[in-house]
Amino acid sequence: MTQPALAFVGLGAMGSGMAHRLLAAGYPMTVHNRTAARASSLVEAGARLAASAAEAVPDAEIVILSLSDDDAVEQTLFNEITGSLKPGATIVDTTAVSPAYARQAASRLEAMGLVRVEAAVVGNPGMAKAGKLRVLTAGPQEPSGPVRQVLESIGESVLHVGATGAASALKLCFNLLLGAHTAALAEAVSYGDSVGIDKSVVIDALAASGFSSPALSFRASFMRDGTYEPAAFRSSLMAKDLRNAITDASQHEVSMPVIQRVADRFAEIVRAGHGDCDAAVILRQQENDKGHNRIPVID
Template sequence: MSTSRNVAFFGTGLMGFPMARRLLEAGFPVTAWNRTQEKAAPLAALGAQVATTPGQALERADIAILMLAHAEAIGKTLLTAETAPFLSGKTVVQMGTIGPEESKTLAAEIASHGGRYLEAPVLGSVPQAEAGKLEVMAGGEKALFEELLPVFRCFGPNPRWVGPVGAAATLKLALNHLIAAQAAAFATSLALVQKAHVPLELFLEILRPSAFYAPTFERKLPVMLDPLHAKVNFPAKHMLKDVRLIRATAEALGINPTLVASLEALFAATEEAGLADADYAAVARVIAGQ
């Protein structure tokens, strides 16, 4: 694929901005759109065009990449009467986190307007997006995935084709479930030792060389200790959205949702505590009863 193909990038938030920047650095012409335009404006200094409407961005593009918060936002952006006519002949790549059934519905909608569709959610956070080290997982036609490899390699070195539409979306939810569960489990353990006045460093000295240690514990420890002043890599409100998708998908597959329901309750309480825009590790405050 030539880098002369024009890319419309929808959603230039925490993850989308560095991803769009990497496309520009690789030589792809990029038109950026974001609901709050000031988040897309800095890309202009890097060579991007900044569209004022979704239709304007899509009209210029061969490929549309979506890094939007949820399926509802996608519908309000692409599937309106003003924008949908521009989908004909376009390739739409959905890279945010949505449910597998939502992805299948979106694929059908795109096809009905004459476009092609691939889901390609990513695993990783802001540092990985900035460094081009995201895990890209694609679902859809394998030939389309292979056609888009030059784009995906801007985001991560080893893009993977998972299977049909819905497969990659499910895989992403399975992985995000582990992220949410690990955060809640680690926060609970921290609260136990801190409230019992067990030295935190002793707990960590025993944990670090153990078989059940996870690198994410080290990264999230300072956030859990001071979530109100920590850099946000993934907001708690987005984790709550993902956990709700995980629960719905688990229930649809006949999986006992008890654990996921507990995670949903914890992240809902985090949002209710005014921490929706804090990093998801702020769930530690709720767990500790702060």
């Protein structure tokens, strides 16, 4: 069976992993990224590189987006892509956007006669490349046919969670837990270190305990090495997701004081100019509070 032609726009850590997985599954693919150099490994693997998002999509039956936020989707999808789409093309948006924007985007595309599949993904770049993500979909109906096959290629599970916006909201539930866990881990490591326990001993003990999880152990590996780039999940994206969760929760009259404080911490990291570091860099921020290893603020 001939695989449908794909366009993949947005080749950050997660996007690149998903695109590699789909190429390995035999899909013909055109790719675009604002920084073209990030596409080099995909071109070597057989993808065609487009100079712009608009040039990537005219022959694609399915267009997959993996962008940074609402603004990036607005610019790329509505200002560049929609006028160049092949009739009948489907847009699969894996970007972690706010639930409100997810609903707005779907409505606007429907008015244009276009279909948007909301497909939030949970996992890390290695899981993306291995096809081991958890894919959360939302909308009037479950994805089927070729779109479903694409999602099953990148995910070991595909779960339809409800109406438009619900997948984005559930993704925020995952990430607010990740943010809180990562912040708590940093504070625990900092405290243990302050009373004279070797930092690596604290990290290894916590990561191997019943209080850990695969996600926490993954962040612990960054803290153990003290190396936060290249990031698997940038601090700027964590700050954005926590902000989106708090905003959406407030619209439903849900208070999240713990997550508000965690969001403040990640906002501090971004303001210091370290938004491109992995979210585990919050340990360094914690150390900065003690006066050790101060993070220089980048103008």
